[in-house]
Amino acid sequence: MSDHPFVPLQWNELPPTTMLEAAEENYAFLKKRRTTRHFSTRPVERRLIELAILAGSTAPNGAHLQPWTWVAISQQELKGHLREAAEAEERKTYDERMPEAWSEVLQPLGTDAVKAHLTDAPWVVVLFKQKKRQRENGHWGPTYYSTESCGIAAGMFIQAVHTMGLVTLTHTPSPMGFLREILGRPSHEEAMLVMPVGYPADGAEVPDIHRKTLSEVAVFME
Ligand code: IYR
Numbered sequence: 001m002s003d004h005p006f007v008p009l010q011w012n013e014l015p016p017t018t019m020l021e022a023a024e025e026n027y028a029f030l031k032k033r034r035t036t037r038h039f040s041t042r043p044v045e046r047r048l049i050e051l052a053i054l055a056g057s058t059a060p061n062g063a064h065l066q067p068w069t070w071v072a073i074s075q076q077e078l079k080g081h082l083r084e085a086a087e088a089e090e091r092k093t094y095d096e097r098m099p100e101a102w103s104e105v106l107q108p109l110g111t112d113a114v115k116a117h118l119t120d121a122p123w124v125v126v127l128f129k130q131k132k133r134q135r136e137n138g139h140w141g142p143t144y145y146s147t148e149s150c151g152i153a154a155g156m157f158i159q160a161v162h163t164m165g166l167v168t169l170t171h172t173p174s175p176m177g178f179l180r181e182i183l184g185r186p187s188h189e190e191a192m193l194v195m196p197v198g199y200p201a202d203g204a205e206v207p208d209i210h211r212k213t214l215s216e217v218a219v220f221m222e
Contacts, residue, residue: 056157121196
């Protein structure tokens with residue numbers, strides 16, 4: 001007998017028509033998700049953010065080390081501080097560091113160094129990936145696939161936010177070192193994504209973009 005017990009998988013078979021309906025419904029729902037930069041300041045209760053974080057934290061991950069820390073900020077002063085620091089980095093990125101090949105693809109999306117969403121949204125969630133973990137013997141060891149794990153977790157968080165009728169934006173100020181400093185995270189944690197969460201502002205807009213078709217994104221080998 002293994003020292004590590006297994007338990008039965010909780011799984012219910014769905015009838016084929018229900019499977020198809022569920023799949024169609026889920027896709028129709030996800031298709032409506034959009035990233036807007038226009039947030040309302042309307043408050044959102046903390047429990048909703050907790051549930052989105054818990055949903056994100058169900059993600060499959062490397063060696064089940066769950067290598068993530070979510071920092072959820074609603075303090076207005078701290079959000080202001082983050083915005084100032086993010087905008088300082090982003091001004092350098094947009095004005096000096098961004099090659100033309102990059103700015104050309106960002107132009108249709110209307111992004112710039114102004115990050116009003118960091119102070120407008122009632123919550124800003126910063127996802128840190130843990131690059132190391134403390135072993136039972138007290139020594140530090142690596143985590144595995146922490147980037148992939150946190151990427152999946154972020155996707156599930158985004159879906160949870162959409163399911164509860166709120167919006168989020170994946171903001172990637174670069175470089176992100178300032179986030180660890182401002183939020184007082186330890187050196188083995190690295191910020192990956194900044195996700196303001198809230199209601200869209202009245203009149204919120206999104207760029208008029210289109211998603212690739214199935215045949216553009218997938219190859220089936222049957
Ligand atoms: N990090 C910057 C720039 C930016 C980069 C990509 I790639 C985007 O899809 C959007 C923005 C920012 O967050 O504005």
